[in-house]
Amino acid sequence: MNDGKVVALVIVVILAVSIVSALMLPHEGAPQYVSIEKIDIKIKDVKDDSVDLTFLIKLRRSDILENTTLNFYIYDLKTDILLKERSVAIPEKNGRKINVTLSFDKDRDYKVEIDVERNNRTVDSRTLRLRYLDTLIPEDKELKVVLKDVDFKVVAVEGDKVTVTVRFYFDSMKNYDVDFHIKAIQYESNVLADEMWMKAKLESGKTEVAEANLTIPKDYNYLVKLEAWRSGTLLKIWKKTLNLAPTKRIPKEEVEKEVKFEVEKFVTSEKGIGIPHATPTPIAYGGAVGGAVKAPGFEALALIVAGGVAICLRMLSRRF
Numbered sequence: 001m002n003d004g005k006v007v008a009l010v011i012v013v014i015l016a017v018s019i020v021s022a023l024m025l026p027h028e029g030a031p032q033y034v035s036i037e038k039i040d041i042k043i044k045d046v047k048d049d050s051v052d053l054t055f056l057i058k059l060r061r062s063d064i065l066e067n068t069t070l071n072f073y074i075y076d077l078k079t080d081i082l083l084k085e086r087s088v089a090i091p092e093k094n095g096r097k098i099n100v101t102l103s104f105d106k107d108r109d110y111k112v113e114i115d116v117e118r119n120n121r122t123v124d125s126r127t128l129r130l131r132y133l134d135t136l137i138p139e140d141k142e143l144k145v146v147l148k149d150v151d152f153k154v155v156a157v158e159g160d161k162v163t164v165t166v167r168f169y170f171d172s173m174k175n176y177d178v179d180f181h182i183k184a185i186q187y188e189s190n191v192l193a194d195e196m197w198m199k200a201k202l203e204s205g206k207t208e209v210a211e212a213n214l215t216i217p218k219d220y221n222y223l224v225k226l227e228a229w230r231s232g233t234l235l236k237i238w239k240k241t242l243n244l245a246p247t248k249r250i251p252k253e254e255v256e257k258e259v260k261f262e263v264e265k266f267v268t269s270e271k272g273i274g275i276p277h278a279t280p281t282p283i284a285y286g287g288a289v290g291g292a293v294k295a296p297g298f299e300a301l302a303l304i305v306a307g308g309v310a311i312c313l314r315m316l317s318r319r320f
Helices: 003-024 298-319
Strands: 034-046 050-061 068-076 082-089 097-105 110-118 121-131 145-158 161-172 176-186 192-202 207-217 221-230 233-243 262-268
Touching (some): 034 110, 068 097, 145 233, 161 176, 192 207, 207 221
Antiparallel strands (some): 145 161, 176 221
């Protein structure tokens, strides 16, 4: 084999290695996409005046994701005034789950807007509404008690006064030290007729009884209330009507709906990008939004390599 053949063969080998190396290089222009797949909220800590909530965010994203952040905007739900904001960088590699903890005062309701931003453009967005944060109480002030029944018993009548024994029966789910406030309020006038304070130790798994004797004017109707207090805070109120004037009609008792902490989730979309559960729209190389993406320069490299191989093969065929 002469020197020309050796040189030609070396050139072919070099070109072949170049092609393989080019194909195995990381494809820097691979499509990048991201959208919010799911948001959950976890209560981290409850204080007397505020609550810390952790937002558990799951992303649908490409393995590589550059220049992308999660932006949180906190608004007063009533006035729509922006109260505070926070940005969290999304890791370039992996990082499909991101947890962010924010603190909220309990004296108002909130709108929380969560945006995904890449290269200064919003590509997905969610809106949450948080209501009744004031119903969340610290653990040392909680009271897990269920009212089972209420009894009234007339034990004495003297002049225009009557003494009534009031009994509230309830089940306690934990051990508690509780202050009970039992009071009788004249139904039509809303005047407090009599009251009594008492301390009680509640035991888990037992039916407890709160009992008091109240002396009140007869021939009236009353609303009897039992208030449960812990650590100086009113936690629960139970009510029952006491009818001592049968000829006077008492309006039907209203069933009060228990209000609890509430989260409403809304989906918003920025120009159709990032709609939940849809196929994520690729974010093109350089930041444009579109379909398939090709890294710059690869077409030219392929033409050069193909041309070089063709020339070398022709030279080899002539020499051999």
